[in-house]
Amino acid sequence: MAKGDRDRFSTAARLKVLGEQTAARVYRSQTKRQARRSRLTGRAALLALVMCSLVVALAYPMRQYVSQRGDIAEQRRKEHDAAAQVERLRDEKARLQDDAYIKRLAREHLHMQFPGETGYTVTDPSAGKGRRDGKAATGRPWHQNLWDGVDKADRPGN
Template identity: 70%
Template sequence: MAVKDRDRFSTATRIRLIGEQTAARVYRSQTKRQARRSRLTGRAALLALVLCSLVVALAYPMRQYVSQRAEIADQQREQDETRRRVERLRDLKARWQDDAYAEQEIRRRLHHVMPGETGYIVIDPAGAGTTRGDLRAADRPWYANVWDGVDKADAASQ
């Protein structure tokens, strides 16, 4: 028994036992890590596949949604602009239905003078040297101004 005890407590035996225990621990930890790593890798691959398929499946509808929202915003902006324009035109129509406003505009635009009134045209001294082809509205007859107004209105509608 003394030989076995001595053999059991020898340095070589102890080192061999420590090496075997260490190797067993390393092997166990490696197998656990490999098992955990292989399980996580399979799960991660499946998760990545599911996420990629969701991204691919949702990419086109999301693009359509974003483009439709932009189109809706453009249409609403256009609608607001059209509403404001209609409101301005209604105001202008209401003003033209007022006889006083119509008379004022006729006098201003056509240089119309009521019977019994005397019309005056004030010539600007700075513009006194204008040539015959460069006449201002005040220097031309009223019918030329009316015709120019018709031409301008026709050009604006085109």
């Protein structure tokens, strides 16, 4: 055998070739894993970008939808209140068609009386203490007391 053949089949040479082949396989598998990882990372990034775009695209319409639903609820409440007021006004209109109701209102609010009736006005006796002929307890007309009160209120320190 020639010396080159011996080197080719020697243990050191075989180990060297075997190591190179293993290193090449490891390198190939690492590049495949990295390629697979980078593809998954790219896909994940694309998916994240699409999801963010959808969220941004749908955020404004959803906000408008929620806002409009609130407006609709408010308008329905106003409609219900208006319907209740219309019903109250219809009742009041029906009552105003009754002559007895009108007479009662005239007596209560306008102090009206029928011919032949005698009206009485009752005053509180304690309300008139200290007054005689439009003058207060001081003996001065009421309007002078009023202006004195206005002048006192205008002064600082009172």
